[in-house]
Amino acid sequence: MNCDILITNGLVKTSEKPNPGHSSFVAIRDGLIILIGTMAELPAQIKAMKTIDAWGCLVMPGLINTHNHSAMTLFRGLADDLPLMIWLQEHIFPAEAKFVSREMVYWCSKLAAAEMIGSGTTTVADGYFFEEEAARAFKESGLRAVAAQGIIDFPAPGVPDPADNIKHAARFIDRWQDDKLVTPGVFCHSAYTCSGQTIKKGKELARRAGCRFFIHVAETRDEAAQSLKQHQVSPVRYLDQLGVLDEGTVCVHCVWLDDDDIEIIRDSGASVASCPKSNMKLAAGIAPVDKLLKADIPVGLGTDGCASNNNLDMFGEISTAAKLHKVNRLDPTLLPAGRVLAMATSGGAAVLGLQETVGELAVGKLADIIIVDLQKPHLTPMYNVDSMLAYAASGSDVKTSIINGRLVMDNYRLQTIDLAEVIARVNSLAHQVRKAT
Amino acid sequence: MNCDILITNGLVKTSEKPNPGHSSFVAIRDGLIILIGTMAELPAQIKAMKTIDAWGCLVMPGLINTHNHSAMTLFRGLADDLPLMIWLQEHIFPAEAKFVSREMVYWCSKLAAAEMIGSGTTTVADGYFFEEEAARAFKESGLRAVAAQGIIDFPAPGVPDPADNIKHAARFIDRWQDDKLVTPGVFCHSAYTCSGQTIKKGKELARRAGCRFFIHVAETRDEAAQSLKQHQVSPVRYLDQLGVLDEGTVCVHCVWLDDDDIEIIRDSGASVASCPKSNMKLAAGIAPVDKLLKADIPVGLGTDGCASNNNLDMFGEISTAAKLHKVNRLDPTLLPAGRVLAMATSGGAAVLGLQETVGELAVGKLADIIIVDLQKPHLTPMYNVDSMLAYAASGSDVKTSIINGRLVMDNYRLQTIDLAEVIARVNSLAHQVRKAT
Numbered sequence: 001m002n003c004d005i006l007i008t009n010g011l012v013k014t015s016e017k018p019n020p021g022h023s024s025f026v027a028i029r030d031g032l033i034i035l036i037g038t039m040a041e042l043p044a045q046i047k048a049m050k051t052i053d054a055w056g057c058l059v060m061p062g063l064i065n066t067h068n069h070s071a072m073t074l075f076r077g078l079a080d081d082l083p084l085m086i087w088l089q090e091h092i093f094p095a096e097a098k099f100v101s102r103e104m105v106y107w108c109s110k111l112a113a114a115e116m117i118g119s120g121t122t123t124v125a126d127g128y129f130f131e132e133e134a135a136r137a138f139k140e141s142g143l144r145a146v147a148a149q150g151i152i153d154f155p156a157p158g159v160p161d162p163a164d165n166i167k168h169a170a171r172f173i174d175r176w177q178d179d180k181l182v183t184p185g186v187f188c189h190s191a192y193t194c195s196g197q198t199i200k201k202g203k204e205l206a207r208r209a210g211c212r213f214f215i216h217v218a219e220t221r222d223e224a225a226q227s228l229k230q231h232q233v234s235p236v237r238y239l240d241q242l243g244v245l246d247e248g249t250v251c252v253h254c255v256w257l258d259d260d261d262i263e264i265i266r267d268s269g270a271s272v273a274s275c276p277k278s279n280m281k282l283a284a285g286i287a288p289v290d291k292l293l294k295a296d297i298p299v300g301l302g303t304d305g306c307a308s309n310n311n312l313d314m315f316g317e318i319s320t321a322a323k324l325h326k327v328n329r330l331d332p333t334l335l336p337a338g339r340v341l342a343m344a345t346s347g348g349a350a351v352l353g354l355q356e357t358v359g360e361l362a363v364g365k366l367a368d369i370i371i372v373d374l375q376k377p378h379l380t381p382m383y384n385v386d387s388m389l390a391y392a393a394s395g396s397d398v399k400t401s402i403i404n405g406r407l408v409m410d411n412y413r414l415q416t417i418d419l420a421e422v423i424a425r426v427n428s429l430a431h432q433v434r435k436a437t
Numbered sequence: 438m439n440c441d442i443l444i445t446n447g448l449v450k451t452s453e454k455p456n457p458g459h460s461s462f463v464a465i466r467d468g469l470i471i472l473i474g475t476m477a478e479l480p481a482q483i484k485a486m487k488t489i490d491a492w493g494c495l496v497m498p499g500l501i502n503t504h505n506h507s508a509m510t511l512f513r514g515l516a517d518d519l520p521l522m523i524w525l526q527e528h529i530f531p532a533e534a535k536f537v538s539r540e541m542v543y544w545c546s547k548l549a550a551a552e553m554i555g556s557g558t559t560t561v562a563d564g565y566f567f568e569e570e571a572a573r574a575f576k577e578s579g580l581r582a583v584a585a586q587g588i589i590d591f592p593a594p595g596v597p598d599p600a601d602n603i604k605h606a607a608r609f610i611d612r613w614q615d616d617k618l619v620t621p622g623v624f625c626h627s628a629y630t631c632s633g634q635t636i637k638k639g640k641e642l643a644r645r646a647g648c649r650f651f652i653h654v655a656e657t658r659d660e661a662a663q664s665l666k667q668h669q670v671s672p673v674r675y676l677d678q679l680g681v682l683d684e685g686t687v688c689v690h691c692v693w694l695d696d697d698d699i700e701i702i703r704d705s706g707a708s709v710a711s712c713p714k715s716n717m718k719l720a721a722g723i724a725p726v727d728k729l730l731k732a733d734i735p736v737g738l739g740t741d742g743c744a745s746n747n748n749l750d751m752f753g754e755i756s757t758a759a760k761l762h763k764v765n766r767l768d769p770t771l772l773p774a775g776r777v778l779a780m781a782t783s784g785g786a787a788v789l790g791l792q793e794t795v796g797e798l799a800v801g802k803l804a805d806i807i808i809v810d811l812q813k814p815h816l817t818p819m820y821n822v823d824s825m826l827a828y829a830a831s832g833s834d835v836k837t838s839i840i841n842g843r844l845v846m847d848n849y850r851l852q853t854i855d856l857a858e859v860i861a862r863v864n865s866l867a868h869q870v871r872k873a874t
Contacts, residue, residue: 073817077824081773115814221767280760281828283769310828311815320757323717330658332720336518377552378748380510380860381867387514391718391747396833423817430818 001046003027003034004405010054010371011385012036013061014361015346018338019385026059028367031180031405036363050407052400056375058385061360062122062368062401063314064348066273067214067252067302069128070112070137071105074429076306078437084220084282091437092307096129099433100157105133107425112312113141114417119313119395122368122403125250125273125302125352127187127214129157132172135182142408142416144368146352147176148185148214151202152193166201173209181404183354185212191235192223196242203244212248212353214273215239218261219253220284236261245270250351252302254292255285262288262295271298271351274343276320278304286328289321290335300351301344313395318344322390337390371400438483440464440471441842447491447808448822449473450498451798452783455775456822463496465804468617468842473800487844489837493812495822498797499559499805499838500751501785503710504651504689504739506565507549507574508542511866513743515874521657521719528874529744533566536870537594542570544862549749550578551854556750556832559805559840562687562710562739562789564624564651566594569609572619579845579853581805583789584613585622585651588639589630603638610646618841620791622649628672629660633679640681649687649790651710652676655698656690657721673698682707687788689739691729692722699725699732708735708788711780713757715741723765726758727772737788738781750832755781759827774827808837 005028012024014036025042027035035043079091105128116124123144126134131149138145149169153162169186176184186209188194188202199215206213218224218235227235236257239245245268252273254265265272274287292299301317303309322340326332349359357366372389374382376397382388401409408416442465449461451473462479464472472480516528542565553561560581563571568586575582586606590599606623613621623646625631625639636652643650655661655672664672673694676682682705689710691702702709711724729736738754740746759777763769786796794803809826811819813834819825838846845853 073814076818076829077820080821080824080828081770084769087769111814111817118814277760280764281769283763283767283771285767286764306829310824313815313831316756319753323714324761326720327717327723330720330722332521332524332718333518334720375860377510377548377555377856377860378750380548381513381864381870383514383867383871384517387517387747391517392513392743394748394750394831394833396831419814423812423814427818430820433818434820 001043003029003046003048004050005402005407006046006048006051007054007059007369007371008042008051009039010057010059012059012361013385026361026369028402028405031366033361033363033365033367036361052371054371056373057399058372058374059361060370060372061345062370062403063120063344064123064300064352064359065116065121065303065312065314066125066250066300066348066351067275067304068112068124068126068312069305070124070126070134071100071108071128072305072307073111073115074099074104074108074426074433076310078307078433095433095437096157098436099429100129102130102133104429105130106137107422107429109134109137110141110417110422111426113137113143114414114419114422115312117141117143117401117408117414118398119315120370120398120401121312121314122370122401123348123352123354123358125185125214129159132175135176139179139182140416142181142403142406144181144358144403146183146185146212148187148212150187150189151198152189153195153198154193165198166205169202170205173205173211177209183211184209185214187214190216191238192226199239199244200242203249206248212250213244214250214252217251217254218256221256224256234258234261236264240264240268248353253279253284253287255279255287257288262291262297266295266297271300273300273302273351274321275302275304276324277317278308280320280324282308286324290325290329293339298347298350299343300348314344315393315395318390337386340390341386367402367405369402370398372397373399438480440466440483440485441487442839442844443483443485443488444491444496444806444808445479445488446476447494447496449496449798450822463798463806465839465842468803470798470800470802470804473798489808491808493810494836495809495811496798497807497809498782499807499840500557500781501560501737501789501796502553502558502740502749502751503562503687503737503785503788504712504741505549505561505563505749506742507561507563507571508537508545508565509742509744510548510552511536511541511545511863511870513747515744515870532870532874533594535873536866537566539567539570541866542567543574544859544866546571546574547578547854547859548863550575550580551851551856551859552749554578554580554838554845554851555835556752557807557835557838558749558751559807559838560785560789560791560795562651566596569612572613576616576619577853579618579840579843581618581795581840583620583622583649585624585649587624587626588635589626590632590635591630602635603642606639607642610642610648614646620648621646622651624651627653628675629663636676636681637679640686643685650681650685651687651689654688654691655693658693661693671695671698673701677701677705685790690716690721690724692716692724694725699728699734703732703734708737710737710739710788711758712739712741713761714754715745717757717761719745723761727762727766730776735784735787736780737785751781752830752832755827774823777827778823804839804842806839807835809834810836
């Protein structure tokens with residue numbers, strides 16, 4: 001029996017054994033997990049191109065980031081602690097208008113890919129302008145992505161005439177439709193930056209192509225109030241009236257929902273990407289994630305872009321989500337560790353429509369696997385794997401990462417990205433930003 | 438000119454230059470910072486026993502953790518996501534009764550010291566049983582500490598007869614009174630576990646010895662309600678009536694305060710240790726830190742013990758505090774990055790009465806210095822040092838640490854702690870816990 005990569009001697013976290021007790025192996029061939037078992041069950045005749053000794057480590061599914069604007073790494077820390085409208089209109093929008101280019105999206109998405117791979121993310125859902133450059137950066141980095149072309153009813157980088165935005169998105173989907181690593185999608189920015197007509201056309205395009213449709217929904221109290229004023233209904237009900245909520249739609253943020261909105265989302269089959277750290281930093285509010293989960297709505301976690309977070313460590317989102325909803329309801333039993341970890345793995349896969357192939361370790365699934373080094377003071381002792389991952393671990397504990405059967409980080413070293421070059425390129429772009437602001 | 442340690446080529450964050458622009462040096466001799474300047478100002482004749490090249494790094498004051506029960510690393514992840522009273526009474530208290538010993542406090546405090554040094558903490562305020570063993574662990578590790586003997590009106594580890602608790606604490610203070618690294622203190626657990634008489638005696642002891650007096654105050658809604666029922670006043674007002682609030686008292690948690698309580702604390706001169714991650718995980722509530730700061734009350738940040746957090750990374754507390762209070766008031770301008778960083782450095786020093794000697798980098802201050810490696814994807818680019826530290830960095834970015842002029846971590850390697858031995862010892866203790874639970 002031959003395999004490409006054989007991981008040995010690790011604690012392997014599968015759906016059957018979320019708290020693994022025995023030293024085990026995982027065998028990978030042609031991008032797939034072909035065998036999992038205890039070391040005692042390891043076939044004597046197995047031969048591997050590469051063997052990774054995971055002694056003292058946890059082998060687990062890679063994390064799934066269901067919301068990012070990766071190229072915004074360029075604006076990390078450019079403007080913080082400001083009122084939302086000043087932050088957006090006087091800092092972020094002008095910086096985007098001036099500095100978003102093909103080159104910027106490529107290099108800054110690559111920096112994001114380096115950060116994400118380095119902290120345990122194996123799949124990202126991304127949405128931005130010049131998305132073809134982001135897709136290229138992810139593909140080269142070996143990072144699985146649902147890359148969605150941004151659509152907005154203003155002149156935007158790469159699409160100077162908004163009348164072309166749907167056509168542009170359609171071309172992007174055509175180009176990436178058959179890629180094994182990058183799945184294309186459509187991202188209409190929001191109901192306050194896109195007309196009802198644009199939103200309907202964007203969703204129609206996504207339906208035709210069988211791909212995911214993303215939209216920011218009910219992020220801030222002002223947005224919800226504006227929707228009531230303009231459309232006489234909540235943001236969620238407005239989207240429902242447009243007919244764009246279904247199993248293929250991902251509603252991002254969903255902070256300001258009432259019980260009717262939750263029912264609408266549930267009945268439509270749509271899913272939610274929740275970004276707790278971004279919502280906290282921008283003071284947007286606290287999403288009713290406990291209620292969404294109770295309604296059996298698929299909920300994933302996302303980092304959001306680096307202008308509003310400011311890092312892409314999914315372990316931070318897990319830890320924050322697990323604690324924020326507890327304190328919000330004054331109930332320490334809400335969102336227990338295992339539930340939140342599921343949101344960042346199998347739950348995230350379901351949000352992105354990838355549940356058949358990724359999100360858990362099982363024979364026949366794609367090999368998206370991370371190896372977490374347990375030999376650290378803050379991970380000692382370990383009574384419960386889920387608790388350790390949700391409340392004590394961080395992205396910097398991820399030692400090795402395999403995506404689609406490819407070794408993308410080996411013993412803390414990125415294998416697919418020239419990090420020094422990427423940092424130098426982004427610093428050079430940041431120098432231009434600094435000079436102009 | 439001779440010095441013990443010379444740090445060169447770093448960006449040095451001083452109170453005058455919180456956003457350092459020039460490559461600079463710091464010279465250390467006999468535990469003190471003796472010179473700071475740009476590389477152009479480096480004296481040609483300077484000689485150093487050890488030179489640390491901090492190119493591409495930030496040199497900043499070490500972080501100050503104002504609340505921990507260090508030995509509770511043994512109970513990290515033992516019980517989570519439970520209702521508070523079940524967690525305390527069925528898990529934590531029985532585990533403490535059974536497993537807290539001299540040996541346990543020594544080794545588990547040493548594990549905590551390893552974790553704290555490794556993540557940038559240079560001073561910890563600790564309170565537990567067998568505090569002399571914690572103090573010994575900190576001293577050997579080279580970690581600065583305010584170590585406070587725990588006092589409680591029940592039979593406790595090391596103090597089987599509660600009638601001895603003040604006497605025991607007095608002996609502890611005598612033993613450590615003149616130590617340069619470990620400052621002794623008194624920790625009365627709370628007004629619901631200590632009688633008014635015990636609290637008054639504990640404070641009297643602290644006053645006589647000139648040391649800090651700590652007490653958990655108004656952590657949960659139930660505690661506040663119980664105080665009203667039992668004493669007809671809020672927890673803060675009760676302590677004020679006992680006469681134990683003054684400049685030497687640190688009120689830990691302070692979640693359930695009304696405006697009168699805040700006024701009482703301000704007028705008394707007492708300070709506050711806030712533990713946002715612990716308060717979130719236990720669903721205790723959100724402390725009115727914005728109001729405390731507005732009232733000019735000294736506020737520090739603390740991790741709390743590992744049973745309720747579950748790690749000791751102060752960067753996590755900084756990041757959480759900076760975001761939690763924003764979302765709590767729906768105001769993104771609250772607790773800006775620089776303000777929160779000050780809480781974890783100079784502010785923490787003030788809480789612990791150490792503001793004359795530590796908490797900032799300046800000539801004449803004690804050399805408690807950390808070096809943060811900036812050459813990482815998640816710290817690129819850097820427009821603003823405070824924002825980067827508060828919103829993007831984590832404890833794992835700390836590369837080197839100097840405490841009291843002694844190099845305790847050099848290029849990610851602990852210099853004073855045999856980590857493999859400590860992990861093995863704690864794992865062996867944890868094995869006993871696992872067998873019994």
